[in-house]
Amino acid sequence: PEFWKDAACPVERPIVEQRAVLATEDSFVSVACRSRKFLEGVPNAFTILRTPFDRWYAKKAEEAGAELYAGVTVRGVVKDGERIVGVKTSEGDELSASVVLACDGVNSMLAQKAGLRPELKPSEVALGAKEVLELPAEKIEDRFALEKGEGAVMELLGSTSLGMLGYAFLYTNKDSLALGVGCKLSDYQKKGLRPSEHLEALKKHPAVRKLIEGSKTVEYSSHLIPEGGLHSMPPLARDGFLVAGDAAQMVNAAFREGSNLAMTAGRLAGETVAEAKAKNDFSRAALSTYEEKLRACYLMPDLEEVQDLEAAIEAVPDFLEFYPRLACDLARLRFTVDGQPKREHMKAAWAMLRERGLLRMARELWPLRKAL
Ligand SMILES: Cc1cc2nc3c(=O)[nH]c(=O)nc-3n(C[C@H](O)[C@H](O)[C@H](O)COP(=O)(O)OP(=O)(O)OC[C@H]3O[C@@H](n4cnc5c(N)ncnc54)[C@H](O)[C@@H]3O)c2cc1C
Structure with a gap:
């Protein structure tokens, strides 16, 4: 809670400007909303770099009593009849639990092993690729006309997705930019294009070229993004088992939101387990209050709104x-x-x-x- 007040929290920049760009090969129209009101009260959005942020976040969880087993892979679930009672690890151990929360990301082997979900189809996922481009903070602030320490994000639609269904983005970090693309995996397959080639084409677009000029690529990563939305969402609970985040397809692609949904779902799953523990009832029926909580907040209503957009x-x-x-x-x-x-x-x-x-x-x- 209130992580933005913790000086040790490794956020990059609080975002004061969101820019949407509609692009053809040689022209673009952009609409930007810049407001320092985004910074008032609970700041609206931050850019982060996942490695330092996740490390800090994990430390906070440990301080709150969680035990972290880094470098251990979960290989399967342990069942007692119909109930899931733990996980098997790559070390050959079995860890028992009143409730297993599958938050193992887009491919969720755990949700598959629990029989809640088949393997995802290429049409249900986007392939996202991102480069971190090093650039001095002052240059970033000059190029985006930002006050010191403040940030902007830009989303591009149109010719930048090279005829595929998807988008591109450019985010400002402290002293780097994150330039990325995300298009349907099935479209990349049909086109025979690699995301790295797509990124190279994006770097030459007139809406991007001068903003990244002189920067140095220090990181490249690509990752699947679940974009099937509610249509691909698995059942979220069974006896002794819950699913959250990308594992449950909780991504709102229309608004480029996924991290916040995963964090909200994780918190609500935790609250559900605490209630179940108080009643000593870990059945599917008892855990189904998780779904009610998700419906009562922004998460399910938002996913319902955009479910037919794609x-x-x-x-x-x-x-x-x-x-x-x-x-x-x-x-x-x-x-x-x-x-x-x-x-x-x-x-x-x-x-x-x-x-x-x-x-x-x-x-x-x-x-x-x-x-x-
Ligand atoms: C290019 C790109 C850009 C994005 N941009 C945004 C954005 O601007 N805003 C936004 O809100 N979201 C964005 N997202 C989406 C966001 O990153 C995800 O929605 C979010 O990370 C989901 O969190 P999660 O905890 O469910 O899954 P993850 O972050 O994927 O975490 C899952 C974790 O489980 C671990 N794991 C997996 N399998 C096992 C196993 N068997 N045993 C042990 N550990 C395992 C993984 O190593 C990983 O650490 C973006 C995603 C991509 C790929």
């Missing part, structure tokens, strides 16, 4: 190509000074809209209201 976008094959291009063309017309009466620009703009069809556009864009 399918709606996929149903319009040129969605991420056509609409960013239209936005760029309309914006360019708005700012063009060419000796023509403005009325002619307006006519040209209407012609562009009519070419697609106003009704068709209304139908295609309507599902997006859930992501605004």
Whole structure:
């Protein structure tokens, strides 16, 4: 709680600006929201680097009484009849537990071994790749017009996903930038493209190139992101067993949120287990209050809101190509000074809209209201 007040907490920058960019190959339109109100009270968002942050977070858990077994892999579950009563480790040990919480990430071998989930299909996951690019803090602050220590994040949609379903992002850390892409794994397979090649193409885009100029790549990582949403969410409880975070598909791709959902679910699972312990009842029925808690907070309602968004976008094959291009063309017309009466620009703009069809556009864009 109140981690932002702990000077030892390794957060990178509190975010004062969120920027959305609609991109074609050579142009882009961006909408940015900058407000220092994001810093008031509970700060809205931080950038972090996972290695130092996770280490600090694990230490906090230990201080609160958790035991940490670093370097030990869980290989399977231990059952007593229908109930899960522990885990088997790579060291050959069996650890017993009143409740096992599967928070082992997107591939969740634990949820699979518990019979709650089949292996994920390539269409249910995105492949995310990220580079950390070292750049002095002052350069970052100059390029993003930031006050000292404050941060900005940028999300790019359109030609930057090279015809695949996905997005790109650029985050400011203290003295580095995180540049990344995330597209459906099945799209990468169809296109025969590696995420590292995708990142190289992104670095040349005019919305990105000058911001990262002169930086040095110090880290590359790629990881699956569960994006099946509620449609792919497994049952969250069985006797002696709960699932949380990426293991349970708790990612809101439309808002680029996953870490906060995982942390919220972990906390609610912990509270559920404490209640179950007080009643000495670890049955599925007793643990199902976990699902009620998830429904009573933002987590399930948010996932419900966006559950059909991806399918709606996929149903319009040129969605991420056509609409960013239209936005760029309309914006360019708005700012063009060419000796023509403005009325002619307006006519040209209407012609562009009519070419697609106003009704068709209304139908295609309507599902997006859930992501605004
Ligand atoms: C490129 C990229 C960008 C992202 N950007 C954002 C963002 O901007 N904002 C946001 O909120 N989220 C973002 N996410 C999503 C976010 O990282 C995840 O949603 C979040 O980390 C999920 O947390 P988790 O604890 O459920 O899983 P993880 O963070 O994956 O942790 C699972 C842990 O379990 C361990 N583990 C797995 N199997 C075993 C085993 N058998 N035995 C022992 N340990 C095991 C793993 O080593 C890992 O440490 C991004 C993800 C990616 C890939």
